[in-house]
Amino acid sequence: MPFKANADRRQHIPKQRFRATNWAEYDTALRGRGSLTVWFTDAAIAAWKAEPRTTRGGQPRYSELAISTALTLRTVFRLALRQTEGLIGSIIALLGLDLPVPDHTTLSRRAETLELPQPQPGTRPVHLLVDSTGLRLCGPGEWLVEKHGSRTRRSWRKLHVGVDADTGRIVAAELTARDVDDASQLGPLLDQVTDPIASFTADGAYDQDGVYCEVAARHPDSTVIVPPRSSAVPSATAETAPTKRDKHLRDIARHGRRSWQKASGYNWRALVEADIARFKRVIGGGLHSRTDGRRATEVAIAVRALNRMLELGRPEYVRIT
Numbered sequence: 001m002p003f004k005a006n007a008d009r010r011q012h013i014p015k016q017r018f019r020a021t022n023w024a025e026y027d028t029a030l031r032g033r034g035s036l037t038v039w040f041t042d043a044a045i046a047a048w049k050a051e052p053r054t055t056r057g058g059q060p061r062y063s064e065l066a067i068s069t070a071l072t073l074r075t076v077f078r079l080a081l082r083q084t085e086g087l088i089g090s091i092i093a094l095l096g097l098d099l100p101v102p103d104h105t106t107l108s109r110r111a112e113t114l115e116l117p118q119p120q121p122g123t124r125p126v127h128l129l130v131d132s133t134g135l136r137l138c139g140p141g142e143w144l145v146e147k148h149g150s151r152t153r154r155s156w157r158k159l160h161v162g163v164d165a166d167t168g169r170i171v172a173a174e175l176t177a178r179d180v181d182d183a184s185q186l187g188p189l190l191d192q193v194t195d196p197i198a199s200f201t202a203d204g205a206y207d208q209d210g211v212y213c214e215v216a217a218r219h220p221d222s223t224v225i226v227p228p229r230s231s232a233v234p235s236a237t238a239e240t241a242p243t244k245r246d247k248h249l250r251d252i253a254r255h256g257r258r259s260w261q262k263a264s265g266y267n268w269r270a271l272v273e274a275d276i277a278r279f280k281r282v283i284g285g286g287l288h289s290r291t292d293g294r295r296a297t298e299v300a301i302a303v304r305a306l307n308r309m310l311e312l313g314r315p316e317y318v319r320i321t
Helices: 023-032 042-046 064-076 081-095 104-111 140-148 183-192 209-218 244-255 257-264 266-282 292-312
Strands: 018-020 126-137 156-164 170-177 197-201 223-225 317-319
Touching (some): 064 104, 104 292, 170 183, 223 244, 266 292
Parallel strands (some): 197 223
Antiparallel strands (some): 126 156
16 A cells, blocks of 8 residues: 555654543543433423514514524534423423423424524633534435435535634634535635634635635734645745745745744634534534524524533643653
């Protein structure tokens, strides 16, 4: 195999080892992620019923908070809609509350137009890390492949995420078709970030002039850290008025690409890849909804759940080797 060629003469980099310094607190946070009291809070119980409608039309029975609570439990515990209905009913019965239980059809219908609360703007600068991944569509196509060995191409959607490097929270998420260019979703991602951006880091797919212009127009003082392609050439004004991309090319030519990655902070982009892996490990690598609107709500609920888990506690590491 090609990767085994000259294996004895390759440069072997030993794997880094880390040790958690707050294991007791982190262990408690891991147990709390599965606690129903974390997701079914007193605030959700108090605001379960919808406010009376003042316009024409039928009166809703469940508030936006009630629907989002039910869909969050579905996402965290990987349940179907009918099993979610049963879980909500059992929790309400155990608590002895006189609250209506939303049925599975109501959850599916309300998920199409569910509006989740937006985060409040802050003043702390954010070091934004951006990447994308694929989420498969769970439906009859998977059954055809398993049952009949169908050769049809499996469908999937592309998830674009923006992560705060300091906190690990997902501050922006956008779900698109699989053939959408990554750089074209920069605007929708930046629209979701309410804090000022100190730096923007992404992979080579964002090596476009429009990316630099978009970030500079919204956050003039921010730094764009995007590796130029191997075939990249300096701009026409590189000698008189070098751009940020020209400076990256100059540093790479002088010190090498690996030294540039370490000096510029590009290696921190591994944190967004770790968040994507955490998304697929905790939430799953597939979308269970059948329409684009419900899929977008499913992703938004999953992002809020992952951020809620981070609020319970995060590990603190020190390198030992």
